[in-house]
Amino acid sequence: MTAHDAAAHRPLVEVDLLSVAFRGRTGTVRAVEDVSFAVHPGECVAIVGESGSGKSVTARxxxxxxxxxxxxxxxxxxxxxxxxxxxxQRDWRAVRGRFAGLVLQDALVSLDPLRTVGQEAGEAIRHHRLEPRGRVRDRVLDTLRAVGMPDPERRIGAYPHELSGGCGSAR
Structure with a gap:
């Protein structure tokens, strides 16, 4: 197996016995304990669980x-x-937006209410210089189309509160 073949088969993300605790005024609280998984190229992995079970902490x-x-x-x-x-933090900034991203489940609190969908979605493309400045809008439109956003030409200029919270539909 060549080095290229080995790289193609290694996990994109590998987590082994991840635990996360938080310091608080009354002591330390364990939010996640002993989570393990791997994500290989072409795979889609879902983290499921009850509210408060540590899904968001794991993803973050x-x-x-x-x-x-x-x-x-x-x-x-x-x-x-x-x-x-x-x-x-510099290493993490290089990963975020270029290799990995995080979209939280509630757009009304996750997205900046003063910025349009196009501004939010284009931020990582601009920050990491993934496209020339004049192509950012086209890349965002392509992405909105790829994820099935209805009427992407109109949605790119919409604000978070103008999007539906429902599955598969936008106002």
């Missing part, structure tokens, strides 16, 4: 967004083959 750990009060620990946390346990 994969993009370095748990905050300063978080105390993550894991046997392994690899992102694109790199050991993410020692990532600096």
């Amino acid at each position: 750990s994969l993009v370095g967004l748990n905050g300063r009060e978080a105390i993550p620990a894991a046997t392994a946390l690899r992102v694109d083959g790199r050991d993410a346990l020692g990532f600096s």
Whole structure:
């Protein structure tokens, strides 16, 4: 097996015994305990569980967004083959938007109410210079079409409160 073949078969994300705790005024609270999984190229993985079970904390750990009060620990946390346990904020910024992203489930609190869908979606493309400045809008429109957004030409200029919270439909 060549080095290229090995890289093609290694997990994009590998999590082994991830635990996350948070420091608080009354002590430390464990939010996630001993979570393990891997995501290989072409796979789609869902993290499911009851409200408060640690799904969002786990997802935030994969993009370095748990905050300063978080105390993550894991046997392994690899992102694109790199050991993410020692990532600096600069390392995480290079991962977010270019390799991985996080879309929280409630757009009304996750998206900036003063910015349009196009501004929000185009931010990572601009930040990581994935397209020339003049092509960002086209890339955002292509992405909205690819995810099945109805009427993407109109939605790109919409604000979060103008989108439906329902599945598969937008006002």
